[in-house]
Amino acid sequence: xxxxxxxxxxxxxxxxxxxxxxxxxxxxxxxxxxxxxxxxxxxxxxxxxxxxxxxxxxxxxxxxxxxxxxxxxxxxxxxxxxxxxxxxxxxxxxxxxxxxxxxxxxxxxxxxxxxxxxxxxxxxxxxxxxxxxxxxxxxxxxxxxxxxxxxxxxxxxxxxxxxxxxxxxxxxxxxxxxxxxxxxxxxxxxxxxxxxxxxxxxxxxxxxxxxxxxxxxxxxxxxxxxxxxxxxxxxxxxxxxxxxxxxxxxxxx
Amino acid sequence: xxxxxxxxxxxxxxxxxxxxxxxxxxxxxxxxxxxxxxxxxxxxxxxxxxxxxxxxxxxxxxxxxxxxxxxxxxxxxxxxxxxxxxxxxxxxxxxxxxxxxxxxxxxxxxxxxxxxxxxxxxxxxxxxxxxxxxxxxxxxxxxxxxxxxxxxxxxxxxxxxxxxxxxxxxxxxxxxxxxxxxxxxxxxxxxxxxxxxxxxxxxxxxxxxxxxxxxxxxxxxxxxxxxxxxxxxxxxxxxxxxxxxxxxxxxxxxxxxxxxxxxxxxxxxxxxxx
Numbered sequence: 001x002x003x004x005x006x007x008x009x010x011x012x013x014x015x016x017x018x019x020x021x022x023x024x025x026x027x028x029x030x031x032x033x034x035x036x037x038x039x040x041x042x043x044x045x046x047x048x049x050x051x052x053x054x055x056x057x058x059x060x061x062x063x064x065x066x067x068x069x070x071x072x073x074x075x076x077x078x079x080x081x082x083x084x085x086x087x088x089x090x091x092x093x094x095x096x097x098x099x100x101x102x103x104x105x106x107x108x109x110x111x112x113x114x115x116x117x118x119x120x121x122x123x124x125x126x127x128x129x130x131x132x133x134x135x136x137x138x139x140x141x142x143x144x145x146x147x148x149x150x151x152x153x154x155x156x157x158x159x160x161x162x163x164x165x166x167x168x169x170x171x172x173x174x175x176x177x178x179x180x181x182x183x184x185x186x187x188x189x190x191x192x193x194x195x196x197x198x199x200x201x202x203x204x205x206x207x208x209x210x211x212x213x214x215x216x217x218x219x220x221x222x223x224x225x226x227x228x229x230x231x232x233x234x235x236x237x238x239x240x241x242x243x244x245x246x247x248x249x250x251x252x253x
Numbered sequence: 254x255x256x257x258x259x260x261x262x263x264x265x266x267x268x269x270x271x272x273x274x275x276x277x278x279x280x281x282x283x284x285x286x287x288x289x290x291x292x293x294x295x296x297x298x299x300x301x302x303x304x305x306x307x308x309x310x311x312x313x314x315x316x317x318x319x320x321x322x323x324x325x326x327x328x329x330x331x332x333x334x335x336x337x338x339x340x341x342x343x344x345x346x347x348x349x350x351x352x353x354x355x356x357x358x359x360x361x362x363x364x365x366x367x368x369x370x371x372x373x374x375x376x377x378x379x380x381x382x383x384x385x386x387x388x389x390x391x392x393x394x395x396x397x398x399x400x401x402x403x404x405x406x407x408x409x410x411x412x413x414x415x416x417x418x419x420x421x422x423x424x425x426x427x428x429x430x431x432x433x434x435x436x437x438x439x440x441x442x443x444x445x446x447x448x449x450x451x452x453x454x455x456x457x458x459x460x461x462x463x464x465x466x467x468x469x470x471x472x473x474x475x476x477x478x479x480x481x482x483x484x485x486x487x488x489x490x491x492x493x494x495x496x497x498x499x500x501x502x503x504x505x506x507x508x509x510x511x512x513x514x515x516x517x518x519x520x521x522x523x524x525x526x527x
Binding site for chain 1: 257269351352357362413507
């Protein structure tokens with residue numbers, strides 16, 4: 001059993017070691033084991049103009065869409081947890097529906113029915129699509145935190161003279177803070193790594209980083225994509241380790 | 254509980270309206286393209302889609318790969334999840350974190366790793382040539398095998414996480430009792446563990462099966478332009494031929510099959526008393 005677990009973890013994590021090694025190669029072509037060690041491909045990543053632009057777009061998009069999804073999701077999660085809402089299940093299903101539909105379909109649908117006929121800018125469509133995609137995660141994670149918070153505490157605050165809004169911000173908000181932060185991390189990672197939704201929503205000058213990488217892979221297999229993958233993996237690792245340390249992120253996945 | 258409905262609606266309406274306008278309406282519009290012919294509702298596009306032998310091959314390949322990935326993930330998932338559940342103390346959390354971590358890394362990076370490993374000059378081919386099993390590098394990339402391996406690595410963590418939850422809720426005495434009564438490992442797995450963890454398996458199975466069918470990057474990068482799955486076929490039809498009708502049909506097929514997988518898995522979960 002232990003041996004099997006070891007092999008499974010090797011299968012899951014081993015490939016990352018291979019990318020890291022390949023990205024440190026001094027040679028011209030992708031190879032493992034690498035031909036000599038150098039940082040030339042890591043340096044090249046920072047020199048490719050399109051990678052810089054798409055990184056900035058992906059970062060802005062991830063932060064913006066996560067914030068928007070939380071602004072919509074937190075009040076909805078709160079209402080679903082604290083009020084007797086008619087059709088609650090249907091409302092939950094509507095908000096959760098982006099999880100049930102392949103991302104590529106979402107991207108294409110937005111392109112055909114928002115961008116083309118209504119002349120929406122592609123960046124705006126990307127932002128809306130990513131927000132819709134993160135919203136179900138935000139709702140689920142925040143709902144889970146609210147479920148652990150007894151409503152009596154809040155009712156007590158209201159009985160003692162706090163306004164409803166005051167009770168929310170001073171009693172509820174501090175208690176669901178970890179859940180909201182976990183939802184932020186999950187939302188950011190989901191948006192930043194998202195490919196299928198963004199696939200059709202790209203145009204001249206508007207490409208997210210993963211789409212840019214896929215396009216680059218069609219031209220060449222040189223080790224710069226390995227170097228970029230290594231940097232991105234390190235970034236994700238850092239975010240997740242910090243989140244795990246302070247929030248226990250794995251509870252929410 | 255607070256009873257003011259108006260308040261509740263003010264809080265929920267933005268999220269619900271947003272999802273309806275940005276998501277539900279456009280997607281339904283796209284799906285309906287696949288059910289119109291000469292201005293009327295019709296199943297003609299569906300039968301036209303399946304009349305092509307290429308489309309049929311892609312459909313069956315997608316089902317086959319998704320089923321194989323789900324089966325392999327279940328096998329490996331039970332072994333890994335049981336081993337993790339058996340760990341005592343703080344090591345368990347670290348193991349769970351190791352399983353979750355890959356989920357957080359860009360799927361482009363994860364798929365790209367397999368190009369390095371399976372390519373003509375990759376480790377696998379070098380090892381095969383070194384051992385003398387082959388003289389020429391094998392063509393492993395751009396095949397169903399490559400897609401299978403890539404998808405399994407991508408989705409296995411979801412199965413393991415679902416099974417850890419199920420195995421942790423398993424009554425410990427059940428396994429111990431069976432062992433005292435003389436059951437061997439295989440009997441314990443088939444007669445005790447499997448029936449008692451069916452719900453976790455159903456959740457993980459749905460995630461892996463639907464995930465295999467709707468993954469785009471893995472078939473695009475590891476399958477190439479020739480070994481298509483439904484997602485890559487959809488992309489090709491739209492980007493090359495602007496064929497929205499096929500897109501509507503494929504999108505409907507993907508959604509229907511994801512739901513069907515969910516129903517089948519739930520049946521499996523409920524059949525525990527049989």
